[in-house]
Each structure stands twice: as C-alpha cells, then as structure tokens.
Amino acid sequence: xxxxxxxxxxxxxxxxxxxxxxxxxxxxxxxxxxxxxxxxxxxxxxxxxxxxxxxxxxxxxxxxxxxxxxxxxxxxxxxxxxxxxxxxxxxxxxxxxxxxxxxxxxxxxxxxxxxxxxxxxxxxxxxxxxxxxxxxxxxxxxxxxxxxxxxxxxxxxxxxxxxxxxxxxxxxxxxxxxxxxxxxxxxxxxxxxxxxxxxxxxxxxxxxxxxxxxxxxxxxxxxxxxxxxxxxxxxxxxxxxxxxxxxxxxxxxxxxxxxxxxxxxxxxxxxxxxxxxxxxxxxxxxxxxxxxxxxxxxxxxxxxxxxxxxxxxxxxxxxxxxxxxxxxxxxxxxxxxxxxxxxxxxxxxxxxxxxxxxxxxxxxxxxxxxxxxxxxxxxxxxxxxxxxxxxxxxxxxxxxxxxxxxxxxxxxxxxxxxxxxxxxxxxxxxxxxxxxxxxxxxxxxxxxxxxxxxxxxxxxxxxxxxxxxxxxxxxxxxxxxxxxxxxxxxxxxxxxxxxxxxxxxxxxxxxxxxxxxxxxxxxxxxxxxxxxxxxxxxxxxxxxxxxxxxxxxxxxxxxxxxxxxxxxxxxxxxxxxxxxxxxxxxxxxxxxxxxxxxxxxxxxxxxxxxxxxxxxxxxxxxxxxxxxxxxxxxxxxxxxxxxxxxxxxxxxxxxx
Numbered sequence: 001x002x003x004x005x006x007x008x009x010x011x012x013x014x015x016x017x018x019x020x021x022x023x024x025x026x027x028x029x030x031x032x033x034x035x036x037x038x039x040x041x042x043x044x045x046x047x048x049x050x051x052x053x054x055x056x057x058x059x060x061x062x063x064x065x066x067x068x069x070x071x072x073x074x075x076x077x078x079x080x081x082x083x084x085x086x087x088x089x090x091x092x093x094x095x096x097x098x099x100x101x102x103x104x105x106x107x108x109x110x111x112x113x114x115x116x117x118x119x120x121x122x123x124x125x126x127x128x129x130x131x132x133x134x135x136x137x138x139x140x141x142x143x144x145x146x147x148x149x150x151x152x153x154x155x156x157x158x159x160x161x162x163x164x165x166x167x168x169x170x171x172x173x174x175x176x177x178x179x180x181x182x183x184x185x186x187x188x189x190x191x192x193x194x195x196x197x198x199x200x201x202x203x204x205x206x207x208x209x210x211x212x213x214x215x216x217x218x219x220x221x222x223x224x225x226x227x228x229x230x231x232x233x234x235x236x237x238x239x240x241x242x243x244x245x246x247x248x249x250x251x252x253x254x255x256x257x258x259x260x261x262x263x264x265x266x267x268x269x270x271x272x273x274x275x276x277x278x279x280x281x282x283x284x285x286x287x288x289x290x291x292x293x294x295x296x297x298x299x300x301x302x303x304x305x306x307x308x309x310x311x312x313x314x315x316x317x318x319x320x321x322x323x324x325x326x327x328x329x330x331x332x333x334x335x336x337x338x339x340x341x342x343x344x345x346x347x348x349x350x351x352x353x354x355x356x357x358x359x360x361x362x363x364x365x366x367x368x369x370x371x372x373x374x375x376x377x378x379x380x381x382x383x384x385x386x387x388x389x390x391x392x393x394x395x396x397x398x399x400x401x402x403x404x405x406x407x408x409x410x411x412x413x414x415x416x417x418x419x420x421x422x423x424x425x426x427x428x429x430x431x432x433x434x435x436x437x438x439x440x441x442x443x444x445x446x447x448x449x450x451x452x453x454x455x456x457x458x459x460x461x462x463x464x465x466x467x468x469x470x471x472x473x474x475x476x477x478x479x480x481x482x483x484x485x486x487x488x489x490x491x492x493x494x495x496x497x498x499x500x501x502x503x504x505x506x507x508x509x510x511x512x513x514x515x516x517x518x519x520x521x522x523x524x525x526x527x528x529x530x531x532x533x534x535x536x537x538x539x540x541x542x543x544x545x546x547x548x549x550x551x552x553x554x555x556x557x558x559x560x561x562x563x564x565x566x567x568x569x570x571x572x573x574x575x576x577x578x579x580x581x582x583x584x585x586x587x588x589x590x591x592x593x594x595x596x597x598x599x600x601x602x603x604x605x606x607x608x609x610x611x612x613x614x615x616x617x618x619x620x621x622x623x624x625x626x627x628x629x630x631x632x633x634x635x636x637x638x639x640x641x642x643x644x645x646x647x648x649x650x651x652x653x654x655x656x
Contacts, residue, residue: 006630007645008543010036011490013438019586019627021544024438026629029494030539032463033485038541039642040634044512045529047519051090052098052274055139055160060517062099063087065203067408067456068244069502069511074251076271079506082253083519084244086201087137089255091265091274092519095507100274103139104263107132107196111144114194115187118152118180125152125180129194130170137200138163140174144191150183152176157188198260201242204476205451241453243407245365247303247310249339253277254310256301258407259326262312264288264339280339293318293342293352294334297326300365300407304373307386309351310334313363313375317354328362329377331355331384333393351392357382359400365407370415374428376404381432399432406453408500411466413459418466418484420457422449425484435484439491443482446473454478458501460510462523464488469498477515494539526570527637540633541643545583548628548650556653557582557623562612563644564632571638574614578632578646581607582625590629624653 010033013024031038050061057063064085071081083090083099090099114129127140134140141160147153161174246255251267255277265277266287278288281296299314311333316326335341335350347353357363360377366384367374373384375395383396403421404410410419417428418435423444425435437443448471455470456478464487472480482493498520500513510522518530527534548555557580566574581590582605591606610619632643 002650004548004648004650005645006543006648010488011438011485012492012541013544014442015438015440017586018544018629022546024544025492025541026544027542027631028492028540029633030496030537031494031541031633032465032483032492033488033490034463034642036488037643037645038632040526040537040539040640042523042640043525043527043529043534043537044520044522045524047092047521048096049092049099049519052100054101054141055162057517061519062090062517064200064242064517065515066500066513066517066519067242067454068246068255069500069504069513070246070248070253071502071504071506071511072248072253073506074267074271078271081504081507081511081519082246082255083500083513084242084246084255084257085517086203086242088139088197088200089244089263089277091253093271093274095521102265102274102277103197104261104277104279105195106198106279107194109194109196111193112190114142114192116145116148116152116157116192117187118148118150118184120182120184121179123176123179124164125157125174125176126171127174127194128171132172132194132196133169134163134166134172134196135199136163136165139197139200141195141197142188143193143195144189146186146189146191148180148184148186148188150181150185151178152180152184157192198257201257202240203242205241205453243453245300245302245407247301249303249310254280254301254303254339256298256312258299259297261296262294262298262301262310287340290340291343293332293344294340295332295342296324299326299328299363302366302368302373304386305368308337309386309392310339311366311373311384313366327356329357329360331357331363331375331395347392348389351389353392355393355395357395359397364404365410367410367412367417367419369412369417374398374410374417376410376419378403381428398428402426402432405449405455405470408456409452409468411457411459413461413466413486413503416486418457418486420455420468420470422452437484437491439482439493442493443470446480447471448473448475451476454499456498456500458498458510458512459503460522461503462509467498467501469496469501492541526568526640534637536635536637536639538633538635540577540631542579542581542631543629545586545627545629548625549652551626553655554624554626554653555628555650557621557628557648557650559649560610560619560621561647561649562616562619563646564612565642565644566614566640567642568640569638571636574634574639574641575636576612576632576634576639576641577609578612578619578630579607579609580621580623581629581631582623583627583629584625586627591625 064087068084078093081092088103117126145157164173166172243258253265262280263277280290295312295315297316298312314328332354335352344353359380364376375382381398387394405420427435451471458467466484469481498512502511512520
C-alpha cells in the first residue's frame with residue numbers, strides 16, 4: 001500500500017487537458033488561494049439603504065444596474081458613495097444611508113408646456129410636450145399641475161414618473177396608480193412644469209438588429225424612420241450601454257456618462273441636502289457656468305491628482321467645421337484649478353489646452369497612477385505626464401498593437417496597472433507587458449466579446465487579488481469572474497454576477513454592485529447575505545486528474561486522510577465535502593455520481609462524496625481507477641475552510 005500526498009501546486013490551470021495538468025488544480029468556484037493552499041472566499045452582506053424620495057424602484061435599493069462606484073469623504077466627515085447606474089446617478093452618505101438621486105436634468109419646461117390627457121377606465125396618461133424628445137424608460141417630474149377633475153388628482157401628477165412609451169418627439173405616456181374616470185377631462189392647467197432627467201441608458205450593449213439594421217434601411221425603433229438604402233441605427237441609440245467616469249474636485253464631483261456631457265455635483269453646505277448635478281455649460285448657473293470651449297460631448301473624464309486639471313477624453317472640437325461632432329481621439333483639459341475655463345487661447349496663463357492621439361480609433365479610458373495617467377485607446381497605451389508650460393502635458397506612446405476590453409476593465413494597485421484585453425491580459429510596471437495566465441484559453445474561449453464594455457475590474461487588496469467580471473459566451477449579463485493573485489502569482493475563476501467593484505478603505509471592505517440593484521459588502525461573514533435569510537455559498541475546487549499507479553494499472557483507494565481547518569466558521573458543526581472522481585481512461589467520463597438507482601454498493605468505479613467534519617480522522621472509501629480527481633467544497637451556511645494536504649491510501653489493483 002502507498003500513502004500518496006494529494007498536494008497540488010497553487011492556482012488553477014486550464015491551458016491543457018486535465019491529465020496533462022496533473023499536479024495542478026483544474027476547476028474552481030468561489031475559492032481563493034492563501035499561503036499556497038485553497039480556501040473558501042468570504043461572504044457578503046447587503047447595504048440596507050433605499051432610494052430617498054421620487055418614484056420608488058420596483059425592486060432593490062435604487063433604479064438600474066450599477067456600472068460605477070466612487071467613494072470619498074467631505075469636510076463634514078460624511079462617507080460618500082457615488083453609484084452610477086444605467087438609469088440614474090446617486091450619492092449615498094454613510095453605510096446604510098439613503099441613496100440620493102442627483103441625476104442631472106436635460107430640460108426644465110416653461111409653465112404649461114406639458115399637458116395631460118386621460119382615458120376613462122385606464123391608468124395610462126398621455127403627455128404632450130413639444131420637443132420633449134423622451135424615450136421609453138426616461139424619468140420626468142411634474143410640479144404645479146392641477147387635477148384632471150376625477151380620480152387623477154394633483155398629488156398623483158406632481159411627482160416623478162417613468163416614461164412608458166413614446167409615439168413622437170412630443171407625445172409620450174406615463175402610468176399612474178389609479179384608473180381615470182369620466183370626470184378626468186382636464187389637461188393639468190397652465191402652471192405645469194416638467195423636469196426631464198438626462199436620457200437613460202441600457203444595461204446591455206445592443207448592436208443594430210432586425211430589419212433596417214444593415215445597409216438597406218427601413219423603419220427604426222421609436223418614432224423615427226429612415227429611407228430605403230439608409231442604415232438604421234442600433235436599437236435605441238440613446239439607450240446604449242451606460243457607463244460612467246468620475247473624479248473628485250475636492251469635496252465635489254465631476255462625472256460623465258459615456259457619449260454625454262460633463263456634469264458637476266456641488267457639495268451642499270448642509271451635508272444632509274443632495275442637490276442635483278448640473279451640466280457644465282455657458283448656459284448653466286454659477287458655479288457651473290463654463291466658457292464655450294467646455295466639451296459638450298465626452299467619453300471619459302478625470303481630475304489629475306498632482307496637477308489638478310479636469311481632463312476630458314474623446315470630446316467634440318469647438319473649432320471644427322462641425323463643433324458638435326465628436327472626435328474620439330481628442331483630449332481637452334481645463335485651466336489648472338478651474339474646471340470652468342477650457343479656452344486654449346488662454347492657455348498661456350491658465351494652461352487649458354488640447355491634444356489629439358494618433359494610435360487607434362477611439363480613447364477607451366484613462367487610469368491615474370502614482371506618477372502619470374495611462375491613456376488607453378483601442379490599439380495603444382499612452383503615458384500622460386504634467387510638464388508645465390508651454391505644452392502642459394507630455395503624451396508618450398508606451399505600447400502599440402494592444403487592446404483593452406472596456407472602460408472599466410483596468411485597475412491599478414501598488415503602482416502596478418492590470419487590464420483585460422480582447423484576447424489576453426496585460427500589466428504595466430514601467431513598461432507594458434503581456435500578463436501570463438494559466439486561464440487565458442479558458443476565459444477567452446468562453447467570453448461574450450459583444451458585451452466587452454460590461455467587463456469590470458476590481459481589487460481586493462487584503463487578499464492581493466485583481467478580479468475581472470465578464471459575460472460568458474452565451475450570456476448578455478455578467479455571470480463569470482477570473483482572479484489574478486499578484487502576491488502568489490496564481491489564477492483562479494468562478495461564477496458570480498457583479499457589475500461594479502470598489503476596494504474602499506473608507507468602507508473597510510470591498511464594495512460591489514450586483515443585479516437586483518443592491519450594494520454588497522464583501523469579505524463579511526461566510527454566507528450570501530444578498531437574500532434573507534442568508535444562503536449558503538456553494539463553492540468547490542477540483543484537481544486535475546492524476547495517475548493512481550503507472551497510468552496503465554488500476555489503483556484502489558481505500559481511505560482518505562483529510563487535512564483542513566474550519567477556522568472562521570460560525571456554524572456549530574462545520575462540514576466540507578470530499579468527492580473522489582475516478583476514471584478508467586482520460587477520454588472517459590468520471591464514474592456515475594452517488595445514485596443508488598444506477599450503482600451498486602460494489603461499483604468501485606463510481607465517484608462518491610464523503611462528509612468531512614472538523615475532527616474526522618480518516619474517511620473509508622472504496623474507489624478504483626487508473627486516474628482520479630479530488631474535489632473539495634461546501635454548500636452549507638456558516639462554513640469557512642482552508643485545505644491543507646490530504647493523503648490517499650492506495651494499493652495496486654491490476655490492469656482490468
């Protein structure tokens with residue numbers, strides 16, 4: 001008999017067949033590596049905050065799918081968290097506090113511009129407002145309206161509503177909570193004021209589909225149409241995937257929705273009041289009044305920490321023949337210490353200016369590091385460094401023929417920048433390099449690159465991890481993750497749906513956003529606290545196949561000596577599952593699972609699962625095969641575990 005230590009190299013590798021990867025771990029889910037051995041990841045809890053005022057979301061804590069999280073503190077000591085979703089933009093003060101809607105307005109109408117019409121027996125109200133240009137899903141708030149004469153009272157109208165349908169650029173519908181009656185014949189009166197929030201975006205990326213999506217033209221969505229032979233735009237040009245970028249300007253916040261304007265949120269002197277953000281433009285009230293050179297269209301914005309410039313990437317050129325046309329490779333920056341001045345003619349004194357990159361077709365994002373700003377186009381990486389007058393910023397090409405999956409696919413930690421490309425991973429540590437990955441083939445063969453702008457990167461510095469969340473090949477929503485542990489230089493992966501991630505020292509643990517409009521705090525407890533009561537986290541790690549004997553002869557495993565700890569568990573009797581999975585040949589399936597209907601007690605070729613507790617000395621097993629894989633996991637609440645080096649007792653068992 002032979003005692004075989006089941007010791008595998010740290011990390012998960014799927015670059016080859018399961019037998020070629022002998023001595024490695026091959027599959028995983030919700031398991032990480034610490035000090036060279038696998039352990040279950042920590043649990044998560046849900047933030048208890050809800051939206052403050054307005055139309056309450058049907059589910060969750062706020063409207064939409066969050067794509068951006070940003071954490072900072074104001075001078076009053078409030079712990080502020082910005083949450084940008086595809087539908088709105090929020091700021092929360094303190095953990096568990098209310099989510100305050102600061103979504104900018106695109107228009108406030110004159111009194112009486114919007115009128116209402118009701119239909120007896122229906123809860124659908126038709127709104128007419130010339131040139132309102134709404135789309136289904138947009139939000140509008142009415143004030144100073146009077147009731148329509150019956151069930152539709154002023155209180156029902158004078159609140160926030162969501163646009164249900166649009167029939168033209170001036171006519172749309174809303175749905176209210178009661179049905180109108182025959183007395184509802186009014187139009188809301190001459191005092192009605194409508195405040196329209198900026199148009200909403202989509203939670204997935206939509207390409208042009210259906211009739212008219214190609215080059216033959218035809219009817220588009222909504223109320224617009226194209227002629228024969230004129231290409232139809234993607235479904236909902238204004239409802240494309242919504243991503244955000246943002247940076248602090250002191251206590252305040254500058255932010256941008258990709259393809260939209262620059263917005264500014266001013267911290268109120270009363271720290272419990274959260275006013276709406278305002279667009280930076282010449283027509284905006286002070287302190288939001290900018291000069292005419294302030295970008296009207298932008299793909300990404302940030303504030304440089306060292307030199308204090310607001311820098312906008314992928315903007316329109318006010319001096320071009322068409323000043324409203326976006327140049328996706330053009331960069332503009334404001335005056336130093338003044339976000340309202342952008343005129344380059346004043347640059348000799350203010351340092352405002354512009355620069356156009358040449359490598360690539362569009363700027364995807366920018367990432368601030370300790371000494372420079374990294375600017376990513378779809379084909380290159382640039383270094384942006386402040387050098388003062390006369391050029392202000394120096395742009396140096398760091399690498400060409402590179403890629404980046406999306407604006408949120410990059411993260412910097414300890415002055416190292418990591419990002420996911422469209423076919424590989426990269427790292428920048430003074431020079432751009434390919435980041436070797438034992439999961440490159442596995443990830444990029446099972447990824448939906450039509451949804452690459454959904455990819456989000458995050459860091460969990462307490463465990464030296466960089467996470468990427470992405471859509472698998474057959475999914476249009478995020479459902480998978482891959483992790484690089486930069487301390488141990490290993491990779492692992494699993495299934496989890498997180499749309500935004502922030503390692504926030506001000507909030508002690510990593511903050512994430514999940515589907516269902518929830519903010520989640522990770523590394524808290526041992527369970528899935530997004531539901532009530534908390535659910536178990538189903539986790540596992542499985543080894544690659546290893547030969548029990550010489551690869552030709554069978555081996556018979558008659559006992560397993562487990563080695564694991566349950567430190568950190570809060571279950572009274574924590575347990576883990578050991579599954580022994582035998583094969584006869586590398587090309588055959590693992591043996592039949594535990595099922596009395598299909599196996600007998602003497603079927604030693606069947607895989608079996610054994611329950612292991614804290615003080616289990618050994619597990620008696622009856623497994624026979626040429627190769628075997630070990631799977632360790634748990635699926636009960638309150639359990640934390642870390643695996644050591646279990647041992648298998650094996651004896652030869654012939655060749656047949």
